[in-house]
Amino acid sequence: MTGRQGTPILRPQMENAPNAAPCRVGLLVTCLVDLFRPTVGFAAVKLLEDAGCTVVVPQQTCCGQPAYNSGDKARAKQVARQVIAAFADVDYVVAPSGSCGGMLHDHYPELFADEPEMALAAQHLAKRSHELVSFLVDIRGVRHVAARFEGAVTYHDSCSGLRELGVKQQPRQLLRSVAGLSITELPGAETCCGFGGTFCVKYPAISDRMVTDKAEDVRRTGAGTLLAGDMGCLLNMAGKLSRLGVPVAVRHVAEVLADMADRPPIGAPGSK
Template structure:
């Protein structure tokens, strides 16, 4: 593992901020274990993806410029979501392609930005960690992380070091769960068909827990699992790796 102590800014993501703060704390814990100093810039809201994917380039640029400002000066920007990390590192430079004032900054910002799992393994050289989780888990590869950023083996490598955890590969793990941001509410019937296929595949693995690296996909899958009466729990992979699994799983109630 690298010896210098880099300054890392956590891009929390709006879903983690609003719905599942424990993922943010898990990310901080993992980054600290990886020898980083972690900050959370206050002036962050959203990565701008809802606007970008809705065809609203103007608002997307405004928000993107604000994010780039807020994260000025850090060695790295780390994101516990492949989707948001993809937005920051792949699409920001694209947004400012024709904007000479911002193009270089956007590219520089993109170069410093990583998805959490990729950062831990590829940049910090983490090969394993000290965590335990009793259960059979399966893993869904979220689309953006997988196809935009190549996040595939990193979470599996880290999960392999978790004591008590058995990973059962999910057939069709690379197929979209049907979340797609606003897609799931704009085209609910199609989205339902997709997430239905996904949760059926998850059930068939016999796993008791499904993990993924994106809260959007997880909320979609968890919401379908609970709706269909499944007892399979859904968690962000960072929660398990950081040993922060005392909270109820996504969509799971408080014990009475």
């Protein structure tokens, strides 16, 4: 994605955003969005601008989570320094991913615990870092979106967003305002899909069993679309559903909330 900056665009959602104070948001696009689903990044920009934010996309790299989860502290620190510097001059940092948001919010301060000066910089970044939908609801006060999506959806709660950032009711609240959409709760919605970043590489058999169980739970809902807020989970579940022949479309929640679900679902031909 290329950088983007400009004055806030006021759309109907602003009527439902009590916190309309101007703010400058830096979008952490995330590697998987950038490489596999750039439309999620553009949907995030639209949602943030609808909420009265000026959005900038600084030059950025990975958040460092793969290195951190693999125990490579030196490389994780190297990447984290770049991220901290890139987002130093924005009011908030927002990511359309609970795992990347959790890395900035929870793990950067831990990573630099042995470097007092960098620890302060990491803590300053952590206080300003949020997952996209929770930022819209909890910080900007958005209660409704001007979007339409026909059909029943089900929602998977990604582990990092749920357990590290408390993302649970926020996406459901906004989804209930989407015209034509109905939500069917997913059995075991809070159970890991088996992706877990490097977990699926280290323990492929266990990971495959977990995502197979998740796919069966999705099938049982009868919903036509599966939503979540983290591309890693979405790619994992879309792949398994496709291999099992389960006819369920998979999308990032931001695409539906931004009324940008006209592209093919994740994993379908032409879906990037």
